[in-house]
Amino acid sequence: MQTRPLAPNSVIGILGGGQLARMLSLAAAPLGYKTCIYCPEDNGPAIDVCHSHIVGDYGDQAKLKQFAAKVDVITYEFENIPASTIAFLNQLITVSPNLKSLQTSQDRLVEKDYLNSVGATTAPYANIATKQDLDNAVRKLGLPAILKTRTMGYDGKGQVGIKTMADMQQAYDLVSNNSSGLDKPNCILEGFINFDLEISVIIARDAAGNVAIFEPSENAHKNHILNSSTIPAQISPDIRAKACQLASDIIHGLDYVGVLGVETFITTNGNTPIIINEIAPRVHNSGHWTQDACYISQFEQHIRAIANLPLGSVARHSDVVMHNLIGDGVALASDYAKQANAKIHLYGKQEIKTGRKMGHVNLLFPLDSLIKT
Numbered sequence: 001m002q003t004r005p006l007a008p009n010s011v012i013g014i015l016g017g018g019q020l021a022r023m024l025s026l027a028a029a030p031l032g033y034k035t036c037i038y039c040p041e042d043n044g045p046a047i048d049v050c051h052s053h054i055v056g057d058y059g060d061q062a063k064l065k066q067f068a069a070k071v072d073v074i075t076y077e078f079e080n081i082p083a084s085t086i087a088f089l090n091q092l093i094t095v096s097p098n099l100k101s102l103q104t105s106q107d108r109l110v111e112k113d114y115l116n117s118v119g120a121t122t123a124p125y126a127n128i129a130t131k132q133d134l135d136n137a138v139r140k141l142g143l144p145a146i147l148k149t150r151t152m153g154y155d156g157k158g159q160v161g162i163k164t165m166a167d168m169q170q171a172y173d174l175v176s177n178n179s180s181g182l183d184k185p186n187c188i189l190e191g192f193i194n195f196d197l198e199i200s201v202i203i204a205r206d207a208a209g210n211v212a213i214f215e216p217s218e219n220a221h222k223n224h225i226l227n228s229s230t231i232p233a234q235i236s237p238d239i240r241a242k243a244c245q246l247a248s249d250i251i252h253g254l255d256y257v258g259v260l261g262v263e264t265f266i267t268t269n270g271n272t273p274i275i276i277n278e279i280a281p282r283v284h285n286s287g288h289w290t291q292d293a294c295y296i297s298q299f300e301q302h303i304r305a306i307a308n309l310p311l312g313s314v315a316r317h318s319d320v321v322m323h324n325l326i327g328d329g330v331a332l333a334s335d336y337a338k339q340a341n342a343k344i345h346l347y348g349k350q351e352i353k354t355g356r357k358m359g360h361v362n363l364l365f366p367l368d369s370l371i372k373t
């Protein structure tokens with residue numbers, strides 16, 4: 001692993017051309033870096049703002065080779081890049097986060113096994129290959145429960161909530177018809193966690209093993225999609241410290257370089273107040289608030305980590321509420337534009353679709369003004 005800082009004017013390769021790659025590109029520029037985007041589409045949020053791009057499938061080795069030759073380090077904006085793509089590129093050039101981190105987070109079963117192996121508590125879970133497995137797991141874990149595809153799920157896609165036995169048919173259908181393309185058992189049943197709130201911890205680690213942790217955010221979902229993040233979260237100092245310690249244990253165990261999102265449930269009705277839901281090996285939607293409430297954003301932090309620059313400060317100068325602008329909700333941007341404390345981020349997507357993340361807005365408030373007593 002190279003540990004010298006990447007020289008100015010170096011090119012950072014990013015797999016994926018969506019809004020996360022866009023905001024990574026925008027954060028790379030002030031540090032003097034250019035980005036080259038690799039993705040299957042010939043347009044999109046990141047392509048509007050990058051230095052160069054290559055259109056190619058993730059399995060196209062000739063194009064991937066061309067990409068590796070153009071860049072000085074590679075990262076990715078989402079965990080559903082095929083592991084074989086990262087393994088191939090890694091023979092040619094450093095890819096951060098590493099293959100183990102990608103493989104761990106792209107399969108919910110591997111992920112849960114890993115989280116438990118480093119001492120984190122997860123929802124109880126069972127691997128589901130057949131309808132019989134599902135019957136057995138429901139008997140063991142009880143209801144309510146959630147059946148999820150092991151791979152390729154996001155924004156609640158590939159999930160069936162099982163409240164009562166009446167929901168079993170839909171669950172059987174997911175077991176037999178899920179399209180993740182895996183030639184192996186590919187669902188997981190999770191016991192339902194009756195959480196008080198959801199927080200996430202955005203943590204960064206550099207190649208030398210230093211970590212920097214942003215203040216946890218309190219997240220609210222609507223239709224399984226993140227709707228808002230509020231900072232600070234209404235959690236005790238003890239919970240905050242424990243959540244941060246768990247995030248550290250998780251990131252060190254992966255020998256991870258870059259920014260990692262750790263989605264966490266906080267509950268008062270059980271023996272364990274902190275239950276880790278899932279990890280994302282990338283910058284995370286619940287960390288977008290850092291763009292305007294911190295001196296260094298999660299995007300700059302990720303670029304710093306993979307470029308071997310020192311990790312930046314995680315200090316926060318404002319309280320903040322981040323609202324996602326989803327589907328038609330993007331129309332609210334013009335109202336927010338009249339508000340002095342609103343910082344708007346639009347992703348430049350041409351087509352508005354239901355549930356599509358079109359942008360977000362960070363509403364800034366004086367430090368400590370959002371703390372409820």
Ligand SMILES: Nc1ncnc2c1ncn2[C@@H]1O[C@H](COP(=O)(O)OP(=O)(O)O)[C@@H](O)[C@H]1O
Pocket residue numbers: 123146153154155156157190191192193194195198221224263277278
């Ligand atoms: N075991 C669970 N118990 C209770 N709620 C859950 C559970 N798993 C997921 N959820 C809810 O569904 C949301 C999406 O699930 P998640 O596993 O994070 O999938 P995705 O990959 O779509 O983000 C979570 O943020 C949480 O609100």
Ligand SMILES: [Mg+2]
Pocket residue numbers: 263278
């Ligand atoms: Mg999630």
